[in-house]
Amino acid sequence: HGPYQPHEPGYGLDQPGYNPYEDEIPDPQARMLAVKNAKAYLLKTSTKSGLNLYDHFANILTKILDEQPTNTVDIIENISKDVKWAQFRKKMDTLRDEPLIPPTFEAAEKCKALFIKEGGEEEHEGVEEEMGRPALPNVMEAAFYFEQAGIGLNKDESYYIFLALRNLIHVQPIQTCRFWGKILGLEMNYIIAEVQLREGEEEEETGEEGEGTTAEGEKETGEAGEEDEEKEAGPPKSTYKPPPPIPKEPNGTGTNKYVYFVCNEPGKPWVKLPPVTPAQIVCARKIKKFFTGWLDAPVVSFPPFPGNEANYLRAQIARISAGTHVSPTGFYQFGDEEEEEEGEGADTYEENPEFEPPPVAEMVDSLATWAHHVKGILKQGRCVWINPVQKSEENEEEDDEEEEEEEGEEQQEERGPPLLTLISEDEGMKDIPAWTTQASTNLIPEYSVAILQSNRWPGAYAFASGGKFENIYFGWGHKYSPESYTPELPPPAEAEFPSGPEITETVDPTVEEEMAFKIAQEEALAEAEEEEDEEGEDD
Amino acid sequence: LPLLQRDYRFDCVWFWGCIQGVRSSYYIAEGLGPDRAAPRSRLYSLNCIDWSLLTPATKEMLALAEQVKGRFQGDPSFEYSLAEINAEAAASLIASGKEPVMKEEARLIATIEQIDRAVGIVPRGAFVKTPLGSVHENRHFEGLSLVEAKKLSSYFHFTDPVNLKNKTLLEKADLDPSTDFLDSLEHDIPRGSWSIQLEKGGTVVVLRSLLWLGLTFYHVPMTKQFGYVYFGTGEKNLDLPFML
Numbered sequence: 137h138g139p140y141q142p143h144e145p146g147y148g149l150d151q152p153g154y155n156p157y158e159d160e161i162p163d164p165q166a167r168m169l170a171v172k173n174a175k176a177y178l179l180k181t182s183t184k185s186g187l188n189l190y191d192h193f194a195n196i197l198t199k200i201l202d203e204q205p206t207n208t209v210d211i212i213e214n215i216s217k218d219v220k221w222a223q224f225r226k227k228m229d230t231l232r233d234e235p236l237i238p239p240t241f242e243a244a245e246k247c248k249a250l251f252i253k254e255g256g257e258e259e260h261e262g263v264e265e266e267m268g269r270p271a272l273p274n275v276m277e278a279a280f281y282f283e284q285a286g287i288g289l290n291k292d293e294s295y296y297i298f299l300a301l302r303n304l305i306h307v308q309p310i311q312t313c314r315f316w317g318k319i320l321g322l323e324m325n326y327i328i329a330e331v332q333l334r335e336g337e338e339e340e341e342t343g344e345e346g347e348g349t350t351a352e353g354e355k356e357t358g359e360a361g362e363e364d365e366e367k368e369a370g371p372p373k374s375t376y377k378p379p380p381p382i383p384k385e386p387n388g389t390g391t392n393k394y395v396y397f398v399c400n401e402p403g404k405p406w407v408k409l410p411p412v413t414p415a416q417i418v419c420a421r422k423i424k425k426f427f428t429g430w431l432d433a434p435v436v437s438f439p440p441f442p443g444n445e446a447n448y449l450r451a452q453i454a455r456i457s458a459g460t461h462v463s464p465t466g467f468y469q470f471g472d473e474e475e476e477e478e479g480e481g482a483d484t485y486e487e488n489p490e491f492e493p494p495p496v497a498e499m500v501d502s503l504a505t506w507a508h509h510v511k512g513i514l515k516q517g518r519c520v521w522i523n524p525v526q527k528s529e530e531n532e533e534e535d536d537e538e539e540e541e542e543e544g545e546e547q548q549e550e551r552g553p554p555l556l557t558l559i560s561e562d563e564g565m566k567d568i569p570a571w572t573t574q575a576s577t578n579l580i581p582e583y584s585v586a587i588l589q590s591n592r593w594p595g596a597y598a599f600a601s602g603g604k605f606e607n608i609y610f611g612w613g614h615k616y617s618p619e620s621y622t623p624e625l626p627p628p629a630e631a632e633f634p635s636g637p638e639i640t641e642t643v644d645p646t647v648e649e650e651m652a653f654k655i656a657q658e659e660a661l662a663e664a665e666e667e668e669d670e671e672g673e674d675d
Numbered sequence: 676l677p678l679l680q681r682d683y684r685f686d687c688v689w690f691w692g693c694i695q696g697v698r699s700s701y702y703i704a705e706g707l708g709p710d711r712a713a714p715r716s717r718l719y720s721l722n723c724i725d726w727s728l729l730t731p732a733t734k735e736m737l738a739l740a741e742q743v744k745g746r747f748q749g750d751p752s753f754e755y756s757l758a759e760i761n762a763e764a765a766a767s768l769i770a771s772g773k774e775p776v777m778k779e780e781a782r783l784i785a786t787i788e789q790i791d792r793a794v795g796i797v798p799r800g801a802f803v804k805t806p807l808g809s810v811h812e813n814r815h816f817e818g819l820s821l822v823e824a825k826k827l828s829s830y831f832h833f834t835d836p837v838n839l840k841n842k843t844l845l846e847k848a849d850l851d852p853s854t855d856f857l858d859s860l861e862h863d864i865p866r867g868s869w870s871i872q873l874e875k876g877g878t879v880v881v882l883r884s885l886l887w888l889g890l891t892f893y894h895v896p897m898t899k900q901f902g903y904v905y906f907g908t909g910e911k912n913l914d915l916p917f918m919l
Binding site: 211214215320323324325423425426568569574589591612 | 695697698699745746803813814815867870872883885888908914917918919
């Protein structure tokens with residue numbers, strides 16, 4: 137800054153006790169004039185915002201004296217900004233009211249709808265009382281137990297889900313229902329309910345399936361017709377026959393044992409997820425994608441996933457259920473009539489009426505007290521292995537059949553672990569065990585709950601306490617793998633045509649070889665001529 | 676936690692989150708002095724009763740921790756044998772006279788530091804920088820509006836800015852140096868590594884990080900409430916580009 141010159145405004149300020157204006161304005165009257173000038177300067181309105189400095193300072197001081205915040209000097213600039221902002225806002229007040237209202241209130245309306253009791257419920261209630269087990273799960277009870285473990289949603293959300301499930305039961309004919317869990321997505325989350333429909337309702341599905349197969353049948357005949365025409369002219373048809381699609385398991389068994397309904401938020405309508413096909417499960421094992429929250433979003437991946445996000449979601453649900461749904465050993469037992477057959481394990485299980493729950497401490501200590509009650513999924517994508525080669529009979533062309541039988545690899549019959557295996561036999565990954573157990577609290581062992589966490593599917597939990605148990609999933613929907621995910625490489629390019637002697641290019645003979653050949657030929661000719669001449673002479 | 680605050684004389688103590696190991700979980704708390712941007716002291720506990728202070732992270736720890744993959748074991752004295760993981764690092768350690776192992780405690784320190792650096796976020800305007808350089812909470816911060824809350828640019832990383840100087844002069848002119856001294860989330864690589872959701876009809880905005888799965892940030896618009904917490908396995912999601 138340096139020494140000020142007399143004509144600069146800062147002159148004289150660095151010397152204490154020196155009033156800058158004294159020199160120039162010794163007269164008190166003139167000082168009043170100077171003060172008035174200063175005030176007039178402060179009152180000068182800014183050309184941009186219509187404010188003037190004097191009023192602004194007055195407002196700031198009023199605000200400070202009113203509110204009396206601590207350490208005012210540190211936040212003085214913010215106060216100044218706020219005052220300016222407040223002025224600005226008042227003018228726009230009338231316009232601003234509308235847009236801010238909708239989202240919160242809409243959501244509140246939807247939640248309110250959950251609380252309204254629907255009319256015509258009385259019949260349903262009567263039916264429910266007759267059945268031994270109420271269809272509606274006690275979500276709040278499960279939420280309480282999970283809360284002991286520190287898992288779960290907050291009470292409000294649990295209650296909304298409870299009400300939403302109740303609505304679902306009223307709308308759909310449901311035999312048993314369970315809150316399966318919540319899968320997080322990028323834009324919206326999914327709340328999933330696992331449901332078993334009543335017997336009669338499943339026929340709809342088979343009707344659709346029937347239509348599906350007839351459509352395929354028509355397509356095949358159509359293709360055959362086209363082929364006949366094309367055999368005469370047209371590019372060569374590829375002899376590649378894709379391996380026959382593995383048929384999906386019928387509803388009510390295996391991977392399709394339960395039907396799943398999802399909704400994005402409690403209050404929104406429930407959507408039924410389509411049954412899962414083995415091809416989808418096989419593909420889902422190879423890809424790892426986040427869910428966006430929109431059921432009809434395409435899943436862009438390699439290998440291309442056959443379906444949209446709803447199918448991917450269903451496939452992941454199936455995998456998670458197969459991998460992590462457990463119950464205390466002995467809670468379920470095989471039915472007395474069924475015996476284990478060779479190819480299939482027993483499919484159904486029922487509750488064991490004589491089940492005595494082991495104490496919580498034991499459930500925590502040993503994994504042998506827990507067992508899977510959902511069948512594992514084989515590599516094929518189904519729970520029950522099926523031989524795809526048998527399906528080749530459906531093909532019309534005989535050539536294909538022969539080819540398939542020759543080329544068809546001997547697909548080994550796959551056997552999965554039988555139902556109700558103990559989870560102590562689950563393999564871990566590297567040195568991480570497949571499951572982690574914990575008691576919810578060490579301080580109050582009488583009331584503690586045994587908690588099971590899956591390490592293979594992070595987010596899958598199970599609890600057991602007394603005779604009660606429950607499984608739940610909160611997470612992103614992906615399996616844990618210690619190595620990073622590598623996408624599948626594209627298959628090697630196929631050979632265009634088999635290389636054989638008729639197509640292979642032979643090396644052209646070099647000039648020397650040609651010359652040698654020519655000489656040899658001429659010699660042979662000459663010899664032949666000589667022989668003929670000799671013969672001619674003989675004659 | 677209040678006892679911690681008293682014992683260590685922190686200005687404020689936050690519950691940072693929980694890193695779940697295979698056998699047990701680590702509960703982490705952070706304590707701050709008056710300057711919010713100063714390196715934080717972190718404490719961990721296995722049972723929320725006995726807390727131990729963690730030393731600040733060093734660069735070697737961070738470098739080594741990146742090599743170690745897999746879950747935390749849940750035992751602070753567990754040692755990862757580096758020889759299996761990275762022969763070079765092991766060799767360099769042996770050369771400097773130390774054993775080629777990494778203790779789980781060090782990995783814990785490094786992981787927390789990485790998470791805070793990478794995804795520790797605050798809303799814009801919540802902190803101000805004083806002319807002296809120290810950072811304080813802005814007592815005039817009244818929350819973001821609903822519109823602002825949905826935009827990624829209204830949230831900042833609470834670490835030393837990396838990208839700030841790269842912005843064009845035009846953008847810089849709009850910034851207010853007292854509040855905009857941090858990196859915003861907009862330019863995070865890869866794009867889309869944050870998921871913003873409004874819950875409860877817009878009363879709460881929740882951001883979840885997809886890079887460190889388990890980091891959740893919440894903010895109630897038009898109020899001063901915000902915060903973030905980490906509940907997860909403590910592993911970086913390296914598959915993120917494939918998953919988007």
